[in-house]
Amino acid sequence: MIADPPAASVDMPAVRWPDTPVSRLEVLALIQTLNADLLSHPSATLTLDRWCADHKLANPATVVAERVQGAGKPIPPGVYEALKVSPGTAVNYRAVRLKCGAHVLSEADNWYVPSRLTADMNHALETSDIAFGRAVQALNYSRHTLAATLLWSPLAPGWEHEGLPKGSGVPLAIPRHVLEHRAVLTTPDGTPFSLVVENYTSDILDFPPPKG
Template identity: 55%
Template structure:
């Protein structure tokens, strides 16, 4: 989905984006990617830098699909670094609290739900929850959304919409609170680094050219964005 991103979204510790990579890294592409990270300070610092880098890329480029495609290729997540959208048929979720106010609609206004996964080489990289107001779309748009896998942004592009980012947040921090003020990192272990299913989330409104909000989108990026081959995860001697 094409969108205008805003770098002012609230991400804590944004300065980590500039962390230099301290070691040269080599890898060979393979599929599926190896998600194994060892729990040590190097891995934690690298994971944080990568999440902040991905977040900055998503916020500063208009297409999440193309951004993830570049990410997939650069980090060897799949042999064929092509991202495809997959509509989850029959999915349903209630509107988040406060969504009707954000969409500027009454309690009786119908709202539809669509869930789409962005997939690269069999890896689901993100899951997008989309609540939209059908009365603010044309009948042809609603029909296409009901009966095809066409990306939402392409379907509604005639609305000349803009994206208003409401929030962007890390759902998981590899580093402890206060790490940049001297809090020590956890000691190295021989165990895998415990990474949750979702690591980053963006929330945004889509607003038509005549200033009517018509869609609330919540994009949750999965741990698979870190599922690169193991050769990329350790410093070379």
């Protein structure tokens, strides 16, 4: 974790959070709250629906998927093992941005086994922008988190000993990606069918800071 990102990686949210000790604590609490919500619910899409509604990011507060057309990535090491299939088994790749209104809340890579989905699910995933979680909701799936990584913290390691930073008097510099989750989705009998890597963006903070 780092206290402040390099200038080249900064992507300010539309709403500027001031660089003050209180704001840094508030931002950290918000990121950790979303992290906890994602860890305790099977669908990232539905969790972001609630986040969007609770923080009035858009009206209607509904998360939609925007497929990244032409996207392609080699199957990284560990995917076949995580999905419990042998090398050579058909594994599809899908990249999407999960958006609430104009806000891109998450950028996700998804490797999934089409033979473990229904024909209708595969058709929807291949021909539409439907979010993966909505497309496969009828599977009554479970989500098993492999890793949840805080990519950035507004507080430097050891702040509890050294005290809160005084603040700079300018907007808080927040990098584009603040949180990453890696998870496997499984059917009720434990069969894995999807490995997803989700990068949550600074747009999750695009709402006014608390007053006072």
